[in-house]
Amino acid sequence: xxxxLLAPEFGxxxxxxxxxxxxxYYYAICxxxxxxxxxxxxxxxMKRRNMSPDLIFTLFVFCIPSAILxxxxxxxxxxxxxxxxxxxxxxxxxxxxxxxxxxxxxAGVAVCAxxxxxxxxxxxxxxxxxxxxxxxxxxxxxxxxEVFGHAVTDPALxxxxxxxxxxxxxxxxxxxxxxxxxxxxxxxxxxxxxxLLYTYAWHRxxxxxxVLMCLYFVWYGTVRAIMEPFRYEGYILNGGGVMWSxxxxxxxxxxxxxxxxxLMILNxxxxxxxxxxRTGDPCGITRFAAADKDEQPYFSKINMFGAAYPPKPxxxxxxxxxxxxx
Numbered sequence: 001x002x003x004x005l006l007a008p009e010f011g012x013x014x015x016x017x018x019x020x021x022x023x024x025y026y027y028a029i030c031x032x033x034x035x036x037x038x039x040x041x042x043x044x045x046m047k048r049r050n051m052s053p054d055l056i057f058t059l060f061v062f063c064i065p066s067a068i069l070x071x072x073x074x075x076x077x078x079x080x081x082x083x084x085x086x087x088x089x090x091x092x093x094x095x096x097x098x099x100x101x102x103x104x105x106x107a108g109v110a111v112c113a114x115x116x117x118x119x120x121x122x123x124x125x126x127x128x129x130x131x132x133x134x135x136x137x138x139x140x141x142x143x144x145x146e147v148f149g150h151a152v153t154d155p156a157l158x159x160x161x162x163x164x165x166x167x168x169x170x171x172x173x174x175x176x177x178x179x180x181x182x183x184x185x186x187x188x189x190x191x192x193x194x195x196l197l198y199t200y201a202w203h204r205x206x207x208x209x210x211v212l213m214c215l216y217f218v219w220y221g222t223v224r225a226i227m228e229p230f231r232y233e234g235y236i237l238n239g240g241g242v243m244w245s246x247x248x249x250x251x252x253x254x255x256x257x258x259x260x261x262x263l264m265i266l267n268x269x270x271x272x273x274x275x276x277x278r279t280g281d282p283c284g285i286t287r288f289a290a291a292d293k294d295e296q297p298y299f300s301k302i303n304m305f306g307a308a309y310p311p312k313p314x315x316x317x318x319x320x321x322x323x324x325x326x
Contacts, residue, residue: 015143030140031095034133035064041132045125045201050305054291055117059126063107070103071095078244097134098224098248117289120210120263127213128197131220135190141183145170149180149230160184172234182231186223193219205304206276207284208267214256221252 011018016025039060043053074096076082082094108126112119141147145166151174152163161184168176197219201212228236228246236243264274276282286305288297298313300306 025140026143027140030143031137034136035060037136038129038133041129041198042126044302045129045198046122047300047302048202048304049121049125050285050287050297050303051117051121051125051289052291052295052297054295055115055122055289056126058115058291059108059111059122062111063104063126066107067100067104068095070106071097071100074099074102074244078238096245097137098245098252101130101220115291118209120208120213121285121289124201124209124212127216128201129194130216131190131194131197134220135187135194138183138187138190142181146172147183147186147235148172148174148232149182150232152178152180172232174232174234179232180230182227186227189223190220193223205283205285207271207282208263208275209284210263211260214259214263217252217256217259221249221254221256224249225253 009018009021013023016023016027016029018024039056042059043056046056047053072087072090072095073084075094076084076087078096079094086094105123105127108123109119112122138147142164145164148164148166152158157163158165158178161181163178164181164183166174166176166179193216197212197216200215204212225246228243228249236245238244267277268274271277271282272279273282288305288309290297297303297306297309299309299311303309
């Protein structure tokens with residue numbers, strides 16, 4: 001792509017756009033866009049699942065920075081090409097999804113504890129939107145010419161999105177040529193995972209909470225466990241002779257499966273059923289979860305239990321009376 005600079009302060013090039021002389025990478029635009037879209041979809045799902053959508057903004061403020069720092073720290077600790085000394089060189093690239101998930105979930109636990117909201121209930125609304133953020137983030141990898149597989153030598157297969165052309169001087173040190181476009185593969189798979197998980201979350205009512213979050217770990221862990229060994233060797237995190245991304249992907253799968261079983265067993269002990277309840281309320285989301293103690297729920301067609309709440313009071317004008325409808 002040729003430079004399209006209109007002026008020294010504004011324009012665009014192969015790597016990003018230029019505003020007031022500062023270059024904003026396409027990669028960063030994709031990452032931030034994915035976060036914002038995921039947060040909006042999480043807020044909508046929270047409203048659907050009888051929670052205050054305002055909770056997502058608190059989680060967003062604390063979890064997103066934690067996820068970014070965790071993603072960077074994980075990369076620096078496991079990638080010999082980086083090292084901890086280059087931790088603050090964010091513009092040089094190097095963010096691990098695995099590290100971001102671990103740090104983001106840890107921050108989410110802390111926020112929910114302070115807010116006195118069930119972590120599992122909130123996580124079911126937030127974690128299922130992570131795949132769409134990851135999918136958009138993988139598009140950023142395409143612009144950065146990173147996250148690809150082995151070389152594609154057959155000319156008949158050298159076309160996007162099946163393969164991607166990588167120029168010399170890339171971050172993996174690969175020679176120029178066509179490579180399997182793992183960034184696209186994972187993007188498409190993540191979109192499928194998001195559609196499945198979000199649809200399931202939109203309709204699921206029964207206890208126990210936390211199952212949706214665990215299903216994400218099983219899904220994404222499986223995707224990474226299958227794809228990781230086939231990446232170009234320059235993108236395999238193998239610090240200390242350990243393939244860290246593969247190891248953590250397998251741990252994700254194991255954690256997700258075991259956690260689902262534990263949640264169902266605990267639910268059986270409390271409710272007499274692995275899902276739902278034989279003795280009481282079969283739903284884990286009947287009680288409204290407020291963002292603060294003064295918040296009250298009102299009728300909403302989106303909310304699964306919205307019909308049980310009163311209509312939202314009409315806004316008052318400056319004189320204290322109801323506003324006239326125009």
